[in-house]
Amino acid sequence: MDYSGSCAEKLEIPLFDLSTIMKATNNFSIDRKIGEGGFGPVYKGILEGQEIAVKRLSRISTQGENEFMNEVVYIAKLQHRNLVKILGCCIEGEEKMLIYEYLSNGSLDSLIFDETQTKVLDWPKRFHIINGVARGLMYLHQDSQLRIIHRDLKANNILLDKDMNPKISDFGLAKICEEDDVGAMTNRVVGTHGYLSPEYALYGKYSVKSDVFSFGILVLEIAWNLYKEGRSTELLDECLGDSYSTYEVVRSIGVGLLCVQQCPEDRPNMSSVVLMLNNKGVLPLAKQPGFYIEGNAPSSGAFSSSQYAESTVTETPITILTAR
Structure with a gap:
């Protein structure tokens, strides 16, 4: 596949020379390295007076060339204040890199x-941050020209700018959705355990x-x-002090809790989430959360309860019931 042609002609995003990116990152020096993910290392650089972040595809990356192009195709066509902005790509020989705006406060999980x-x-x-992520997802699901399911939303894929505005990143696993509530099927489950919905983790069924x-x-x-049953304000991080409402x-x-209900049809869509967060109406009562998993297959019957999808994860499992 001619990746450089795909980037430059189809997407009309800047295509940078390898020498330019090497100069911008001081030849990928270790002191410029600011992170590492499934894609590969991330470096901070200066390009034409602007701070940038360079994601460099590792030769031993768990995310391959398809994910690389997936991210280029999707993120280049999406424009929203709560999505990370791509500035271009570099494809030369075996080197494949994505160039993004640099976000000075790093990822949410690091905080x-x-x-x-x-x-x-x-x-x-x-x-x-909660509101910003909600608005970014609402755009992906309902308002963007492609209508995207992210499939790997988690704390270290939320980046924060100097004003603590959140931006959703990493679209390597994203998929276009045709209908809001019709689930697509896959036999290769990718993502991070703890964030995966039960119907996706167990049966490969995914949707918005x-x-x-x-x-x-x-x-x-x-x-x-911390989790203490029945006393909501005691669930808070002690560092919040008196700052909270x-x-x-x-x-x-x-x-x-409404968003993590076991059945997908019980979960609100993101436009409802944005309204609920910012209005004072009575919230519906949440049903059983999805981490309390039953072994019943979806009604579609594409997978039986004994036919679990192959699971590829990028991080160790987590649970919301235990402090990290």
Whole structure:
């Protein structure tokens, strides 16, 4: 496949020379490395006076060339303040790189799961992040020209700019959705255990409601670090101090629980989530959450309860019931 032709002609995004990117990152020096993921290492650079982030496809990457092109195709056509912005790509020989805007506050997981860094996030910032991610997902599911299921929404795929505005990143596993509530099927489940909806993790069935489930897990991670049954305000991270609105916290937890209900049809769509987060109407009562999994196959019958989809994960399993 002629990747350079695909990028330059079909997508009309800038195609940078390898020498330009090497100069921008000081020849990929170790002191410029700012992260590492399934795709490969990420470097900070300076290109034409602008700070950039360079994702370099590793030769031993768990994400291959299809995921590389998947991300280029999708993210180049999506424009929203809560999605990371791609500036171009570099394809030369065996080198394949994506160039993004640099976001100075890094990934959300580096803040909420670090005892020192978590103190940076008071409740107003956390609620702002929850709302921003919700609006970004609503755009993907309903308002963008492609209508995308992300399939790998998690804390380290949420990047934060200098003003703590969240931006959804990493579209390597994304899929176009044709209908809101009709689930597609796969026998290769990819993503991160703990964020995967039960119908996707067990039976390979995914839809926009799979992303809604992942969003619910993300909200609950942001809203609490400890689990104590029946006392919502005690679920909060101690570092929040007096910065939080009890109403907003309890409402966020309620919305998060609605998003992680066992049955996809019970979960709200993202436009409803945005409305529920920002209005004062009574929330519906949440049904059984999806981490309490039953072994019943979906009514579609494509997979029996004994035919589990092959699961490929990018990180170790997590659970919202245990502090990280």
